[in-house]
Amino acid sequence: xxxxxxxxxxxxxxxxxxxxxxxxxxxxxxxxxxxxxxxxxxxxxxxxxxxxxxxxxxxxxxxxxxxxxxxxxxxxxxxxxxxxxxxxxxxxxxxxxxxxxxxxxxxxxxxxxxxxxxxxxxxxxxxxxxxxxxxxxxxxxxxxxxxxxxxxxxxxxxxxxxxxxxxxxxxxxxxxxxxxxxxxxxxxxxxxxxxxxxxxxxxxxxxxxxxxxxxxxxxxxxxxxxxxxxxxxxxxxxxxxxxxxxxxxxxxxxxxxxxxxxxxxxxxxxxxxxxxxxxxxxxxxxxxxxxxxxxxxxxxx
Amino acid sequence: xxxxxxxxxxxxxxxxxxxxxxxxxxxxxxxxxxxxxxxxxxxxxxxxxxxxxxxxxxxxxxxxxxxxxxxxxxxxxxxxxxxxxxxxxxxxxxxxxxxxxxxxxxxxxxxxxxxxxxxxxxxxxxxxxxxxxxxxxxxxxxxxxxxxxxxxxxxxxxxxxxxxxxxxxxxxxxxxxxxxxxxxxxxxxxxxxxxxxxxxxxxxxxxxxxxxxxxxxxxxxxxxxxxxxxxxxxxxxxxxxxxxxxxxxxxxxxxxxxxxxxxxxxxxxxxxxxxxxxxxxxxxxxxxxxxxxxxxxxxxxxxxxxxxxxxxxxxxxxxxxxxxxxxxxxxxxxxxxxxxxxxxxxxxxxxxxxxxxxxxxxxxxxxxxxxxxxxx
Numbered sequence: 012x013x014x015x016x017x018x019x020x021x022x023x024x025x026x027x028x029x030x031x032x033x034x035x036x037x038x039x040x041x042x043x044x045x046x047x048x049x050x051x052x053x054x055x056x057x058x059x060x061x062x063x064x065x066x067x068x069x070x071x072x073x074x075x076x077x078x079x080x081x082x083x084x085x086x087x088x089x090x091x092x093x094x095x096x097x098x099x100x101x102x103x104x105x106x107x108x109x110x111x112x113x114x115x116x117x118x119x120x121x122x123x124x125x126x127x128x129x130x131x132x133x134x135x136x137x138x139x140x141x142x143x144x145x146x147x148x149x150x151x152x153x154x155x156x157x158x159x160x161x162x163x164x165x166x167x168x169x170x171x172x173x174x175x176x177x178x179x180x181x182x183x184x185x186x187x188x189x190x191x192x193x194x195x196x197x198x199x200x201x202x203x204x205x206x207x208x209x210x211x212x213x214x215x216x217x218x219x220x221x222x223x224x225x226x227x228x229x230x231x232x233x234x235x236x237x238x239x240x241x242x243x244x245x246x247x248x249x250x251x252x253x254x255x256x257x258x259x260x261x262x263x264x265x266x267x268x269x270x271x272x273x274x275x276x277x278x279x280x281x282x283x284x285x286x287x288x289x290x291x292x293x294x295x296x297x298x299x300x301x302x303x304x305x306x307x308x309x310x311x312x
Numbered sequence: 313x314x315x316x317x318x319x320x321x322x323x324x325x326x327x328x329x330x331x332x333x334x335x336x337x338x339x340x341x342x343x344x345x346x347x348x349x350x351x352x353x354x355x356x357x358x359x360x361x362x363x364x365x366x367x368x369x370x371x372x373x374x375x376x377x378x379x380x381x382x383x384x385x386x387x388x389x390x391x392x393x394x395x396x397x398x399x400x401x402x403x404x405x406x407x408x409x410x411x412x413x414x415x416x417x418x419x420x421x422x423x424x425x426x427x428x429x430x431x432x433x434x435x436x437x438x439x440x441x442x443x444x445x446x447x448x449x450x451x452x453x454x455x456x457x458x459x460x461x462x463x464x465x466x467x468x469x470x471x472x473x474x475x476x477x478x479x480x481x482x483x484x485x486x487x488x489x490x491x492x493x494x495x496x497x498x499x500x501x502x503x504x505x506x507x508x509x510x511x512x513x514x515x516x517x518x519x520x521x522x523x524x525x526x527x528x529x530x531x532x533x534x535x536x537x538x539x540x541x542x543x544x545x546x547x548x549x550x551x552x553x554x555x556x557x558x559x560x561x562x563x564x565x566x567x568x569x570x571x572x573x574x575x576x577x578x579x580x581x582x583x584x585x586x587x588x589x590x591x592x593x594x595x596x597x598x599x600x601x602x603x604x605x606x607x608x609x610x611x612x613x614x615x616x617x618x619x620x621x622x623x624x625x626x627x628x629x630x631x632x633x634x635x636x637x638x639x640x641x642x643x644x645x646x647x648x649x650x651x652x653x654x655x656x657x658x659x660x661x662x663x664x665x666x667x668x669x670x671x672x673x674x675x676x677x678x679x680x681x682x683x684x685x686x687x688x
Contacts, residue, residue: 024362024369024372040368040372041372041375041376044362044369044372044373044376045372045376047361047362048358048361048362048373048376048377051361052354052357052358052361054354059381059382087475088474088475089474089475089476091476093488098488099492101487101488101491101492101495102491104491104495105491105494105495105499108495108498108499109499112499129495157604158604160474160476160512161546197603197604198600198603198604199603199604199605199607200515200604200605201561204380207380208348208350208351208380211354211358211376211377212376212377212379212380212381213376214379214382214385255598255602255632256602
């Protein structure tokens, strides 16, 4: 698991935006500045925004653009050290023990040596946080931090501020280059101030019409310009409708992809009604949009 | 300091820029964004990294470092354009500026007979009588006593099973610890280690109606919320609803109830205003509830159900809430009155989606509520 030794760091937010664009991610000025400052100041970046605005894909794009490794840690309730930091490979340790016993035969084994050989680096399973510290520069995505419990936040804070993990049996693992951490949250609970204070904070908005068309065209090169514009206009209006779950960019990409797969070259109300499930995930929302008639959504007025 | 490209000047220019930025941070703090010294330090570093002569870069340098939540952003935008002169740099309009500051009525003065006279009657068990008295009908001295009692309440939800385990005598086999134990014995099978689920406090969400019709109870109910937040600061959320939704969890974290209530009073713009339960509830579910704050929680709504908006909207939102929450408790102070029937438009619409319908008109009733919450 060896990555490049150094990141290719852009020298301005605009340069980062250009680099991100080559990977297919179109970042606006605020997000590009946020990413640039995170790289430059070595600060974790705390991203919030509605579901589907591209928080996770931003981290992936940033890794590609800077040539860093990408390590993702998905948080969930009950996430603990053995799943986030490291774990010992017990079965391999046992096998090793048996093998040593079998080959040693009658000769006396030194228990200390034996024990030391059991707690060797090769028996240590690196989980995401340890992976991020070992082996070259890396973008560490800590996804949906709000889902983990506060105990986890405490040790994440320690790992991020020291860029090191202590394994009692083995010693301290220190990162040569501290990972660039990107934390995302859906605000299901408030993240501790101690953690937030260390981070840069950015709220990602839904993209404006022109940017969304550009994103669609970039992600789905086969989709016609006309269809992309219609889909962007329709999802843009849906976001104003006060729905239970307003569609994000991820949904508009799915929708445009679905329409294209059915052979649409421009917005077709009938096909749109059939594929509405790609963009709206609640029955109530779908009913409301159908009532409005889909033509009203793309109408140029 | 490295070259920031401010001007061709030397140290003097640097100091000027730093002073300007510090002044801006001060303005922002006055406007209500908690720009801590550490954040301000980061802002200075960020401003140095970017070009300070470019107002847009300046805008982002400040916003990325000084803001900590979406609510801060409109305030930041307003403060930025005010401080750096009229130009709005972000497309996002400063929709919501400072919360309006309105003096709030702490409790109500309802002199029902002189204090001395009343105390004579109830010498033996003042507290007992007080516990069952209508919260509206208290004299000033009694109100102080009830406030003291309220601060002693500790409403807390029953724990739920978490996904974490702890070592236990009986339960499922814990593979990691068992194998570790085997290693200690040179690989020989040892006694099985077992584990059980840990418990975690279930989240409690309190929604307090502070509209005009609830005004006589609002003080006591916000104090009740304070007691709950103090008991379990990390797993309790409190909001007020009226014409709009206000999150009061943060101000309620003050240790002192009076200080907490003063802080709330500053935060709540619609104290004693009208009621738009449906809309406020929708705002809660959209911004907080559906994302997770209401999931698997106990939601307690304090309201008389007097709805000025459309009851159908309220019914729809209550249905949504009941699908998300573990249990929905509705506290209506009027329920304790003789001859009360839940006929008010909003109340009738909401009732089918409520798990527990309780009264909250006296201290004793609030004590019962504590039990309902603990049992739920």
